[in-house]
Amino acid sequence: MIRGMIRPALACAGLAVVLGVAPEPADAREARPFQRQPLVVAIHVHSTFSTGSLTVEQLAVEAERLGLDAVALTDNLVLQYEYGIFPLRGVVRAVFSLPSVLGAGAQAFLTEVADVQRRHSRILLIPGVEVTPHYYWTGSVFDQTLTMHNSQRNLLVLGLSSPDDYDALPGYGNTATYRFGWESALNLVPGLLFIPAAWLWRLRTYRSAHVGPLFYRATRRYRMAAACLGGIAAGLLVNAWPFAQPLYSPYDSRLGYQPDQAVIDAAAARGGVVLWSMPEARDHSVHTFGPVGPVTVETRPYPEALILTSRYTGFGGVYEDNRTITRAGEIWDQVLGAYLAGQRPTVPVMAGEIAFHGPGQDEKTLDRVVTVAWSRERTPAGVLEAIRAGRVYAVQRAKPDYRLRLDNFRVECEDGTIDAGSGETFPWAGCPLLVRLRVSATDEGSHPVTVTLIRSGRVLARATGQTPLEHVVMEPAGFAGAVSPVGGPTGSGREALFYRLEVKGEGGGELLSNPIFVKPVMRDS
Numbered sequence: 447m448i449r450g451m452i453r454p455a456l457a458c459a460g461l462a463v464v465l466g467v468a469p470e471p472a473d474a475r476e477a478r479p480f481q482r483q484p485l486v487v488a489i490h491v492h493s494t495f496s497t498g499s500l501t502v503e504q505l506a507v508e509a510e511r512l513g514l515d516a517v518a519l520t521d522n523l524v525l526q527y528e529y530g531i532f533p534l535r536g537v538v539r540a541v542f543s544l545p546s547v548l549g550a551g552a553q554a555f556l557t558e559v560a561d562v563q564r565r566h567s568r569i570l571l572i573p574g575v576e577v578t579p580h581y582y583w584t585g586s587v588f589d590q591t592l593t594m595h596n597s598q599r600n601l602l603v604l605g606l607s608s609p610d611d612y613d614a615l616p617g618y619g620n621t622a623t624y625r626f627g628w629e630s631a632l633n634l635v636p637g638l639l640f641i642p643a644a645w646l647w648r649l650r651t652y653r654s655a656h657v658g659p660l661f662y663r664a665t666r667r668y669r670m671a672a673a674c675l676g677g678i679a680a681g682l683l684v685n686a687w688p689f690a691q692p693l694y695s696p697y698d699s700r701l702g703y704q705p706d707q708a709v710i711d712a713a714a715a716r717g718g719v720v721l722w723s724m725p726e727a728r729d730h731s732v733h734t735f736g737p738v739g740p741v742t743v744e745t746r747p748y749p750e751a752l753i754l755t756s757r758y759t760g761f762g763g764v765y766e767d768n769r770t771i772t773r774a775g776e777i778w779d780q781v782l783g784a785y786l787a788g789q790r791p792t793v794p795v796m797a798g799e800i801a802f803h804g805p806g807q808d809e810k811t812l813d814r815v816v817t818v819a820w821s822r823e824r825t826p827a828g829v830l831e832a833i834r835a836g837r838v839y840a841v842q843r844a845k846p847d848y849r850l851r852l853d854n855f856r857v858e859c860e861d862g863t864i865d866a867g868s869g870e871t872f873p874w875a876g877c878p879l880l881v882r883l884r885v886s887a888t889d890e891g892s893h894p895v896t897v898t899l900i901r902s903g904r905v906l907a908r909a910t911g912q913t914p915l916e917h918v919v920m921e922p923a924g925f926a927g928a929v930s931p932v933g934g935p936t937g938s939g940r941e942a943l944f945y946r947l948e949v950k951g952e953g954g955g956e957l958l959s960n961p962i963f964v965k966p967v968m969r970d971s
Contacts, residue, residue, distance in 0.1 A: 482822050484818050484819070484820055485515040485819045485829055485832075486513070486816050486818055487514070487515060487516040487517070487816060487818070487819055488516070488518065488802065488816055488817075489518040489520070489602070489604075489762075489797055489798060489799055489817050490520045490765075490799040490801045490802065491505060491520060491802045492519075492522070492802065493519060493521055494545070495521040495545065495555055496525060496545055497525070497544060498803050498804055499804030499807075500805075502559055503565070503566075506562050506566040506571065508805075508812050509569045510568055510569055513813070514569065514816070515569070515570060515824070516569065516571070516819075516826070517570070518604050519559065520575060520603075520723075521546065521555065521574075521575060521576065522577075523547050523548055523577045523578075523603075523619075524548050524578070524617055524618065524620050526543040526544075527597065527735075528540065528542070529587070529592070529594075529735065529738050529741075531587070540735060540737050542736060547575050548612065548613075548620060551609075552609035552613065555573065555612075556607070556608075556609065559573045570824070570825065570829060572604055572830065573604075573605070574603055576602055576723065577600060577601045577617040577713075578597060578599070578617055578618055578619075579600075579601065579616070579618065579705040579706040580596060580694045580696070580701060581594055581597040582594075582596065582697065582698060582699045583595070583696055584699060587738050590739055590740055592738060592742070594741055595744055595745065597729075597743060597745060598727070598729040600724075601706065601710065601720055602721040602723050602799075603709075604718060604720075604830060604833075605717065605826070605827075605830045606713070606716055606717070606718045616693050616705070616708050618692055618694070618696065619692075623693060693705070693708065703754045703755050706751065706755055707755050707757075710755060710756075710757050710758045714757045714758075719759045720760075721759055721760050721797060721799075722751050722760070723762055724767060724799055724801065725748050725751055725752065725761055725762065725771065726748075726770060727745075727747065727765070727767040728747060728768070730742075730743070747768075749770070749777050752771065752778065752794055753780070756790065757792065759794075760836075761778075761794055761795075762796075762799035763797065763798070763958055764797075764798040764841070764842050764956060764958055765799040765815055766808070774900045774903055774905050774948075775904065779902070780903070782902075783903060786965075793836055793961075795833060795835075795836045795838065795869075795960055796840060796958060796960055797840055798816055798817040798840030798842065799815060800812065800813075800816070814842065815840070815842045816843075817840050817841075818838060818840075818841065818851075820867075821837075832869075835869040836868055837867070837870075838869075839852050839947075839959040840957070841957045842954070842956045843955060844951060844952065844954040844955035844956075845952065845955065847889055848887045848889035848893070849887070849888050850887060850913070850949055850955055850956075851886050852883075852885060852949075853884040853885065853914070854882055854884040855882070855959055856881070857872045857880070857882075858872075858879070858880050859878070860880055861877065868946075868962055869960055869961075871962075871963040873965065874966050875966075878920060878921060878922055879920070879921035880919070880921075881918070881919040881920075882916075882918055883897065883917050883919075884914060884917075885949050885957065886914035887913045891913070892913055893913045894910070894912060894951070894952050895910070895912070895913055895951050896908065897910075897911075897915060897917060897948075898948040899919055899945060899947060900946050900947070901943060902943040941966070943964050944961040944962060945964070946958075946959050946960065946961040946962070947959040
């Protein structure tokens with residue numbers, strides 16, 4: 447049976463007396479989260495460099511107006527889709543493209559971000575891109591069953607500072623990462639047409655005739671036909687450019703997450719923050735794809751990506767679409783448990799995504815979904831470091847005049863000697879554990895909320911009240927963990943665990959924290 451005690455804020459002082467804990471001043475508790483500044487960040491924002499309707503400058507102005515601290519730009523690295531007819535797929539093909547970072551030039555993108563940053567020092571601008579690692583085709587153009595899969599299975603890559611870093615990302619359409627292979631030879635097949643074209647250019651035929659005493663000889667040349675044939679060859683070669691091939695074919699449906707892992711590895715090797723973008727969002731539509739005709743575009747939810755890939759920084763856990771993986775005991779908790787068990791090297795950090803393309807799009811505003819980062823410094827590097835460390839929480843605002851705010855969320859010993867917050871690991875030597883939390887609203891008003899404390903994938907405590915809402919949860923001394931205790935290397939008999947917080951507000955408002963880890967250590971003798 448899961449044991450825990452939970453008391454509302456009005457009873458905190460009395461609870462402290464009962465437990466023998468001296469109540470610390472509220473101001474001290476609220477100021478303690480890492481002694482770092484909370485920065486409000488909008489993640490997943492598009493500008494006119496790709497599919498957004500606002501320039502980088504206009505986004506900075508809008509962020510200033512809304513009181514944001516930072517904007518993480520995620521313009522599309524490349525937006526290019528193509529379909530070719532077998533066996534000359536690279537030659538007889540239709541290509542559809544939209545503006546993108548590589549289309550404009552990565553250097554131009556970075557320069558614009560830096561220039562706007564100098565003019566708007568109040569807002570931190572973090573350069574980044576949205577990458578489509580791979581898509582593939584099924585069906586046939588001839589019976590109008592053609593379907594493009596996974597064009598919206600995307601990764602967000604933040605913080606790359608060099609054009610070379612962007613050129614190295616093997617997203618589909620990034621020709622800098624293409625290679626030459628036997629398929630490239632097929633793209634050169636139209637060049638063979640230059641041989642008959644040259645022959646026709648040189649070809650002459652003669653006709654001779656006698657008219658009375660006169661002899662006529664007519665010469666016929668075929669240069670018009672040669673020019674036409676050469677033009678066709680040149681046109682097909684231009685259409686086949688570049689002759690190199692992507693690392694992963696868009697006609698191969700068996701690749702799984704191999705292309706995605708390649709992008710993750712390339713970005714991580716260059717110091718980028720990599721987030722799985724909206725892993726449970728659905729995309730299904732039908733479009734006319736030029737001469738190809740009607741094409742079904744479909745991306746199914748991909749929550750399994752959190753399990754089947756590694757080395758990524760985190761994922762979008764709060765966004766305006768269907769979400770289940772952050773529920774107690776679901777995929778996120780399973781992956782966190784695998785990390786504690788030593789089966790995964792990194793912690794998947796949860797962040798919020800706004801997927802902002804411009805005002806008026808689905809009535810979105812730039813601040814409707816934000817990520818609050820407890821940053822050591824007010825710089826883009828400080829924000830990225832906080833995301834990597836998991837010192838962030840995500841908020842979805844439902845009301846225009848306020849959003850929920852996490853003032854305090856910490857695990858500490860009953861005597862207050864050791865504590866830890868989101869993204870940190872608490873070294874547990876067996877003392878009684880206290881979990882402190884405080885939730886308020888940015889307008890300092892009173893609003894209904896339901897607070898759920900999750901311990902290692904199971905609901906430990908739940909309470910409903912009005913903001914500001916403060917709770918203390920106590921785990922008794924000798925508590926062994928969320929499941930059956932197992933003896934680890936410490937021989938402590940206690941099991942590592944984690945705590946995380948979920949808050950539901952009125953009208954669909956929501957707040958999710960990242961976990962605090964508790965790992966047992968040997969008690970000093």
